[in-house]
Amino acid sequence: MTERAGDLERAVEATLFAAEQPLTALEISAHLGGAAVDDTLVSLTQAYAERGINLVERGGRWHFQTAADLAHLLRREKEEPRRLSxxxxxxxxxxxxxxxxxxxxxxxxxxxxxxxxxxxxxxxxxxxxxxxxxxxxxxxxxxxxxxxxxxxxxxxxxxxxxxxxxxxxxxxxxxxxxxxxxxxxxxxxxxxxxxxxxxxxxx
Missing domain, CATH: 1.10.10.10 (Winged helix-like DNA-binding domain superfamily/Winged helix DNA-binding domain)
Structure with a gap:
């Protein structure tokens, strides 16, 4: 499997990018042959903190999302949806x-x-x-x-x-x-x- 920290970071990035839904650290590790990914996830979170997309953890699952301050750029004009009561x-x-x-x-x-x-x-x-x-x-x-x-x-x-x-x-x-x-x-x-x-x- 990967030997350098940079190789592991790239592998984790690729795994998360290709995933159809958020993944737990254990699921990411399983995709990468059991590699320890906790430190890598922290490192990637810091690396993406100021980028247009961020790596975030929600409920123990990891995924990429648009930076909050840029969300308005992706909105499209559409009919106002109905709201929850x-x-x-x-x-x-x-x-x-x-x-x-x-x-x-x-x-x-x-x-x-x-x-x-x-x-x-x-x-x-x-x-x-x-x-x-x-x-x-x-x-x-x-x-x-x-x-x-x-x-x-x-x-x-x-x-x-x-x-x-x-x-x-x-x-x-x-x-x-x-x-x-x-x-x-x-x-x-x-x-x-x-x-x-x-x-x-x-x-």
């Missing part, structure tokens, strides 16, 4: 902060019933996943966020979500309200999140 945004925020969580638990935190379509939209978007069943009577399905959720919101891990102390310092005891600002950057009624189904939540 407030109910869907609330549900997504609750899953992010409390996962794994059941539909009943989401409803308890929101204080209102959650339409089945709300969770279906988030599942279809790939931002939440079914994470098993709660070992209680009825064995309800529980939900958790996905690596795609982290990638979409630019989070390396859920640890990057604001902590409870930060929320209290901001005067927000309920993390769901702060999550609207963190996850969407929008105001009430305009979440800024695209609804992949093209429809609104019928909550």
């Amino acid at each position: 407030r109910a869907a945004t609330e549900a997504l925020a609750i899953v992010a902060y409390h996962e794994p969580v059941s539909r009943a638990e989401i409803e308890a935190i929101r204080g209102v019933q959650t339409a089945k379509g709300t969770l279906d939209v988030l599942l279809e978007a790939g931002w939440i996943r079914i994470a098993g069943r709660r070992e209680v009577p009825g064995r309800p399905t529980i939900y958790a966020t996905t690596p795609e959720f982290l990638t979409h919101f630019g989070l390396a891990s859920r640890r990057d979500l604001p902590g409870i102390e930060e929320l209290r310092a901001a005067g927000l005891l309920d993390p769901v309200e702060e999550a609207f600002a963190v996850l969407t950057g929008g105001e009430d009624g305009d979440t800024g999140l695209i609804d992949p189904s093209g429809g609104e939540d019928a909550d």
Whole structure:
């Protein structure tokens, strides 16, 4: 396999460039005959930090992405997509902060019933996943966020979500309200999140 650090960097670059989806360090290593790639990934991250594309880690998976300050150059004029309803945004925020969580638990935190379509939209978007069943009577399905959720919101891990102390310092005891600002950057009624189904939540 590769002998020089430069050779390994080039091999890691090529592997990530050709990959159809983000890869873990173990998957990259497997492509390269078991080579140790952790230090190389750190080195490449630093090397690409000021370039037009960056190497980033999201949820333990690595991929190249357009530098954030250049994203506007790649946008194309198109019809404004429909947005996620407030109910869907609330549900997504609750899953992010409390996962794994059941539909009943989401409803308890929101204080209102959650339409089945709300969770279906988030599942279809790939931002939440079914994470098993709660070992209680009825064995309800529980939900958790996905690596795609982290990638979409630019989070390396859920640890990057604001902590409870930060929320209290901001005067927000309920993390769901702060999550609207963190996850969407929008105001009430305009979440800024695209609804992949093209429809609104019928909550």
